Amino acid sequence: MLKSILFGILFLFASHLQAQSFIATVDNNKISENDRFELRFTFEGKNLNALKNFNPPSLKEFRVLSGPNQSTSMQIINGVSSSSLTLSYILMPNTTGVYTIGSASIQYEEKTYTTDPIKVTIVKGSQKPKDDSGKQISNEEIAKNLFIRATIDKSKVYLGDQVTVTYKLYTRLNIASQMSVDKLPQYQGFWAEELETARNITFSREVIDGKQYNVGLLKRAALFPNQAGKLEVTPFELTIPIQVQKKKNPNNVWDDFFGDPFGRAEIVEYQAKSNILRVEVMPLPENNKPASFKGAVGKFDFSATLDKQKTKTNEPINLKFDISGTGNIKLLELPPFELPNGFERYDPKVDEQINRAGKISGTKKAEYLLIPRVAGSREIPPIEFSYFDPEKRSYQTISSKSFTVSIEQGQGSTSDLANQQSIEQLDSDIRFIKTKFGDVDKQSQILLFKPAFWIASVVPFLASLVLIGWKRKQDKLSGNQQLLRYSKAEKVARKRFKAAKKLLDQNNIELFYSEISQALFGYLEDKFHIPKSEFTLDRAADELLKRNIKPELVEKMKVNAQKCEFIRFAPGTNPSQAMSEMYQSFSDVVISIERSIAK
Amino acid sequence: MKKYLLQIIFLAIYTSAVFANTQVNSLMQSGNELYKNNQYQNAIDEYNKLIKKGYEGTSIYYNLGNAHYRLGKVGFAILYYEKALRFSPGDEDAKHNLAVAKLNIKDKVDELPPFFIFNVWEGLLASFSLSGWTVIIYTIFILLLLTVIAYFFSRSVTQQRISFFIGVGFLVLLFFSISLLAVKMNKEFNIKDGIIVENIVTVKSSPDNSSKDEFVVHEGLKVRLEDKVDDWVKIRLADGKIGWIMERSIGII
Numbered sequence: 001m002l003k004s005i006l007f008g009i010l011f012l013f014a015s016h017l018q019a020q021s022f023i024a025t026v027d028n029n030k031i032s033e034n035d036r037f038e039l040r041f042t043f044e045g046k047n048l049n050a051l052k053n054f055n056p057p058s059l060k061e062f063r064v065l066s067g068p069n070q071s072t073s074m075q076i077i078n079g080v081s082s083s084s085l086t087l088s089y090i091l092m093p094n095t096t097g098v099y100t101i102g103s104a105s106i107q108y109e110e111k112t113y114t115t116d117p118i119k120v121t122i123v124k125g126s127q128k129p130k131d132d133s134g135k136q137i138s139n140e141e142i143a144k145n146l147f148i149r150a151t152i153d154k155s156k157v158y159l160g161d162q163v164t165v166t167y168k169l170y171t172r173l174n175i176a177s178q179m180s181v182d183k184l185p186q187y188q189g190f191w192a193e194e195l196e197t198a199r200n201i202t203f204s205r206e207v208i209d210g211k212q213y214n215v216g217l218l219k220r221a222a223l224f225p226n227q228a229g230k231l232e233v234t235p236f237e238l239t240i241p242i243q244v245q246k247k248k249n250p251n252n253v254w255d256d257f258f259g260d261p262f263g264r265a266e267i268v269e270y271q272a273k274s275n276i277l278r279v280e281v282m283p284l285p286e287n288n289k290p291a292s293f294k295g296a297v298g299k300f301d302f303s304a305t306l307d308k309q310k311t312k313t314n315e316p317i318n319l320k321f322d323i324s325g326t327g328n329i330k331l332l333e334l335p336p337f338e339l340p341n342g343f344e345r346y347d348p349k350v351d352e353q354i355n356r357a358g359k360i361s362g363t364k365k366a367e368y369l370l371i372p373r374v375a376g377s378r379e380i381p382p383i384e385f386s387y388f389d390p391e392k393r394s395y396q397t398i399s400s401k402s403f404t405v406s407i408e409q410g411q412g413s414t415s416d417l418a419n420q421q422s423i424e425q426l427d428s429d430i431r432f433i434k435t436k437f438g439d440v441d442k443q444s445q446i447l448l449f450k451p452a453f454w455i456a457s458v459v460p461f462l463a464s465l466v467l468i469g470w471k472r473k474q475d476k477l478s479g480n481q482q483l484l485r486y487s488k489a490e491k492v493a494r495k496r497f498k499a500a501k502k503l504l505d506q507n508n509i510e511l512f513y514s515e516i517s518q519a520l521f522g523y524l525e526d527k528f529h530i531p532k533s534e535f536t537l538d539r540a541a542d543e544l545l546k547r548n549i550k551p552e553l554v555e556k557m558k559v560n561a562q563k564c565e566f567i568r569f570a571p572g573t574n575p576s577q578a579m580s581e582m583y584q585s586f587s588d589v590v591i592s593i594e595r596s597i598a599k
Numbered sequence: 600m601k602k603y604l605l606q607i608i609f610l611a612i613y614t615s616a617v618f619a620n621t622q623v624n625s626l627m628q629s630g631n632e633l634y635k636n637n638q639y640q641n642a643i644d645e646y647n648k649l650i651k652k653g654y655e656g657t658s659i660y661y662n663l664g665n666a667h668y669r670l671g672k673v674g675f676a677i678l679y680y681e682k683a684l685r686f687s688p689g690d691e692d693a694k695h696n697l698a699v700a701k702l703n704i705k706d707k708v709d710e711l712p713p714f715f716i717f718n719v720w721e722g723l724l725a726s727f728s729l730s731g732w733t734v735i736i737y738t739i740f741i742l743l744l745l746t747v748i749a750y751f752f753s754r755s756v757t758q759q760r761i762s763f764f765i766g767v768g769f770l771v772l773l774f775f776s777i778s779l780l781a782v783k784m785n786k787e788f789n790i791k792d793g794i795i796v797e798n799i800v801t802v803k804s805s806p807d808n809s810s811k812d813e814f815v816v817h818e819g820l821k822v823r824l825e826d827k828v829d830d831w832v833k834i835r836l837a838d839g840k841i842g843w844i845m846e847r848s849i850g851i852i
Contacts, residue, residue, distance in 0.1 A: 430676075430696040433634050433662040437627045439686070440649065440656035447733040448784070457740060464744045468751045 020045040022106055024115035032123050033096055036065055040088040041104050041115060048072060048085050050109045057102030057117075062091040093122040139270070142244075145172040148218065148236060148274040150185070156280045159228050160297030160328060161390040162360055163279055164195070167218040167236050169272070171203075172211065176241040176267045183237035185274070189227045189281075191331060195220040196356045222360045224297075224328045228283040236274040244268045284388050290397050292335055296387035298327020302335070304383045304400035312410030316371045319403075321348075323385065324363035329354050334366050335385040342374030342407075375409040489526030493519050493590055497583075504579050512579055513568035516586050520561060523590055527597070537561055549596045557589045623654060630662065639666040657686040661693050668696070673703040674796035674818035678850040681794060681821070685852060688725045705817035724783050732780045739776060743769040791824040793834070793849040802842030806831030813842040824851065 020043070027038045039059075043051060056068065067089030074083040093099075098121050105114045146169075153164045167185075201216035218236070225231055244266055284297070300323055307318040321334060329352055339345055346369040354362035372378070380403040389396050447453050496519030503512035525535055528543040537558055544554045564586070567578055630645035643666045646659055664679035680697035684690060727735065746766035753759040798818050804811040806828040816822070816836075826833035831843045 430665055430668050430699050431692045433631055433665045434658035434692065435631060437623065437656065437658040440623050440627065440654050440659050442653050447730045448780075453733070453737070457737060460741060460744050464748050467748055471751050 020108060020113065022104075022108075022113035022115055024101065024104055024118055026101070026118055026120060029119065030121045030123060031093055033093060036090055036092045037120070038088055038090055039067075039101060039118075040086050041106075042084055042086045043106055043108070043113070044082055044084045045108055046081075046083065047109075048083050051085060051106060053105075053107040053112075054087060055105045056087070056089075057104050059089065059091065059101070061095075061099045062093055065090040065092055067091075093120075096122045096124050098122075142173065142242065142268070142270045146170065146240065146242060146270060146272060148238065148272050150233070150236060150274040150277050152277055152279060155278065156282065157225060158282050158297060158388065158390045158393075159284050160224055160226070160295060160388070162298070162327070163190075163223045163225065164220065164358070165223055165233060165277060166220050167274055169201070169216045169218050169238075169240075170206070170208065170213040171216075171242075172213055174243040176243045179238050179240040181237070182239055182271065183235070185221075185236045186234040187221070187223055188234075189229075189231040190223040190225050190233075191328060193222040193224070193328075193330070193354075193356065193360050195222055195358065195360075222356070223279075224331070224360075225279065225281040228281045231279045231281055233277040233279070235276055238272050239269055240272050241267050241269050285393070285395075288395055290384070290386040290395055292384035292397060293386040293388070293395060294333035294335065296327060296332055296385075297390060298325055298387060299389055299391070300325035300327060300332075300385070300387045300396075300398075302385035302398040302400070306380070306403045306405070309404065310406050310408070311372060312408045313372055313375050314410050316369050317405065319368040319370055319380070321366040321368075321383075321385075322363065323365075324361075325387075326359050326361040327387070328360065329362040329364050332364050334364075335383055337383045338381055339370065340378040340380065342372060342376070342378065344371040344373060345369075346371075372405065372407040375407050377404065377406045379404050489523050490594060492526060493523035496522060497587055497590075500583060504576075504583055507576055507579075509575050509579065510568075513564060513582075516583060517561070517564050517568070520557075520564075520586055520590060523593075527593075544593065547597060549593060553589070553592050553596065556585075557593070560585050560589055622652075623649065627659065627662075634662065634666055634669075637669075639669045642666045643670075655686070657683045657690055657693065660686065661690070661696070664693070664696060664700070668700055672796070672818075673700055674794055674798075675850065676700045677704075677819045677821070678794040678796060678852060681792070681852040686728055688728055688731075701819065704819040706820045724779060724786070729780070729783055729787055732776060732783055736773065736776045736780060739769055739773045743773055791851055793822055793824050793832070793851045795820045795822065795844075795848060796850045797848035800844050800848045802834065802840075802844050803831075804842060806833075806843045810843075814840060816844075822849070824849070 022041065022043045025040050025042065027040075028035075031037045041054075041056070045051075054068075068087040069089075071086045071088070072083060073086075074081065076082075098119060101118045101120060103114045103117055105112055107113075149168050149170060151166050151168070153166075157163050165185075197217055197220050201218065203214040203216045206213050206215040218238075223233075303322045305320045305322070307320070311317050319337075323329075323332060323334075334348065334350070348366040348368045351365040351367075352362065353364075354360060382402045383400045384397055385399075386395055386397040388394075496515055500512055500515040500519060503515055521535060521540075524530065524540045524543075525532055528540065528547075530539055530543060541554050541558055544557070545551065560582070564582060567582065626645055626649045630642045630649075633639075633642035633645060643663060646663045646666070649659055650663075660679045660683035664676045664683060667673075667679060668676035677697060677700045680693050680700060683693040684697065687693075743766060746762050746769060749762040750759055750766060753762055795816050795818055800816050802813045802816055804813045820836075822834040822836055824832050825835050825841075827846070828843075830846050832846050832849060833841065833843050834849070835841050
């Protein structure tokens with residue numbers, strides 16, 4: 001808390017009494033529960049370097065906020081020099097009651113100095129210690145001489161219109177040093193824009209109620225309400241250190257002793273608070289609100305320009321918007337505009353310049369890049385910008401002229417610039433509803449799970465099985481196994497030939513001829529449906545001739561068959577050669593017959 | 600050509616049912632009248648009456664989609680177009696309107712470009728509905744039976760040979776389309792897609808209101824449904840993001 005005693009002077013006095021001293025002091029021995037106080041141990045002597053082993057007392061009953069903080073000083077008074085070392089603690093009591101701060105000790109040149117214990121009384125609440133009451137000037141007194149006043153230029157505004165709020169410091173007291181901000185005002189419901197103020201506060205003089213004040217501008221802000229109704233601005237809170245003339249305190253021995261000849265002042269930290277501001281925000285009138293109105297309030301000028309009237313496809317053109325005037329430039333929405341088909345629009349490049357002196361004003365420039373994709377002449381319809389003029393209490397609309405652009409077919413395909421999406425080719429609207437609804441039916445089971453489906457699949461399957469079975473039975477009954485045998489004939493013949501080849505290699509003459517003749521005759525029997533019992537060579541030849549097989553081939557078959565019968569019983573001189581010749585000619589015959597039938 | 604054939608088969612199957620049902624006609628017609636008079640909400644009510652009675656079909660969902668689109672409910676519009684396409688995947692109008700409605704989706708989810716074979720496969724699957732595939736399989740099956748019978752009844756080798764090869768061809772086709780049907784059925788029954796129907800939905804990390812917000816999705820986005828706990832459903836986005844949302848903010852296709 002407030003330190004009312006200047007210790008340096010206190011201990012200067014002490015130094016007169018003895019060369020070395022070690023004293024414990026508190027700045028206040030009656031402390032309210034929530035206040036902090038300072039405990040100091042001051043040693044005075046000639047040679048501070050000889051100090052060692054500082055042993056502080058137990059400070060269990062208190063909370064140590066900071067410390068030990070060390071400071072040294074040196075003074076020469078009346079030719080006597082003395083130096084002092086101070087170890088200080090900032091303490092805060094835990095509970096109420098009377099506590100004794102024990103002794104501290106320190107060694108100086110082989111000698112130990114101790115302090116006397118100090119009694120402190122902790123009282124409840126923020127009750128001021130008795131000692132203080134006399135020497136402090138009251139807050140009310142300060143408030144009369146120092147205050148912050150917040151003013152607004154108008155208390156009733158339209159939504160989005162600027163209200164300027166000004167914070168001024170009025171003072172008749174001396175401000176000791178830099179003030180610190182405790183709480184900035186809260187602009188709830190507003191868009192706030194800080195206005196420019198001088199960096200250092202310069203004071204001017206102003207007379208209020210016959211009293212002269214120094215007035216300094218603290219802060220200015222432009223507020224744009226963004227909701228209708230009664231809005232409040234919370235106070236601006238500052239801590240201001242002020243110099244206060246110290247009052248005489250009859251209880252203080254030291255004051256009496258020194259008489260305070262130089263107008264000793266003390267510094268009081270005063271918490272100043274501005275008044276609460278109330279603004280009534282009116283909603284914008286609903287009637288005559290233009291369609292192009294996007295919330296701009298103030299006074300604006302609008303122009304739109306197109307950089308080129310002629311271009312080629314895929315060569316960009318720039319559409320520039322220029323909005324200037326007073327109002328909330330930052331929140332200004334760009335006027336919407338329609339583009340004819342065949343243009344591609346990119347996000348605009350926006351540039352703002354805001355002048356923050358007094359009324360917020362400035363310019364907003366936007367540049368749209370448009371790329372024509374289709375050749376031909378196109379018209380961009382006029383672009384409208386609307387704002388509400390609070391002075392005239394009416395909506396104003398500024399309209400640009402329409403732009404005609406003629407686009408020639410340029411180089412390059414459409415696809416090489418940006419990604420043209422298939423979206424563009426689609427119609428922008430949905431197609432008409434369906435007027436035929438033959439497909440609407442009771443929610444039904446999936447076809448696959450319907451028994452009818454399975455019946456419909458199984459029945460034809462079974463039916464075909466039955467049909468095939470019947471057919472085969474029928475064939476058997478009519479002795480018509482021809483088909484079966486017909487298809488088997490070739491296979492059987494091949495098998496026999498294979499066996500014959502084996503026998504040929506083994507040089508088994510007897511079996512070879514029987515096998516090879518079986519191959520031929522079996523083939524002919526099967527192929528031409530001749531029962532084994534009825535088979536003769538002539539019968540086979542007849543059948544062959546019936547099937548339009550060349551007579552030469554038939555003859556060859558006959559000759560070979562006879563030759564085979566002959567050799568079989570009367571093998572010649574060179575049986576193995578005859579065998580291989582026979583094998584060759586027999587297989588030739590079968591292959592030839594097979595070929596001519598397949599034809 | 601295939602499409603017409605299919606339609607003819609469909610018609611043959613459903614003709615009797617349709618002519619018997621005058622209720623469908625009257626409700627659909629009154630719904631369409633209301634739509635023409637721009638009374639979209641009333642038209643929706645009318646169509647919904649039919650659905651409540653257990654009716655369904657491409658045209659009813661398509662018209663519902665249109666009515667919702669006109670009311671600006673893009674999420675529902677997309678949902679119903681998807682439903683319509685589920686019935687007849689080749690419907691041009693529904694495809695077109697779905698594309699138009701999708702222009703209004705705010706979210707852009709980057710899908711991994713699928714491998715081209717999958718594209719072909721997906722396209723093949725999507726070309727017919729479940730019933731469509733069933734009808735195709737049935738047709739092939741009957742044709743196969745016919746060729747088998749022809750094989751046994753054939754009088755000459757060439758006839759037999761031809762019917763044999765045709766039969767093998769049909770068998771291969773049959774197996775192929777059965778496997779397609781199996782895949783499609785698995786898709787229909789096990790994989791559920793949904794459309795976000797609420798304007799803005801915050802997706803949570805777990806099925807609990809107090810859990811962390813994962814991301815935000817907007818109306819019209821198609822998501823895959825993976826799980827369900829009480830009123831919450833687990834969704835998966837095309838780019839793999841996963842989260843939980845309330846069931847009411849989604850419509851299942």
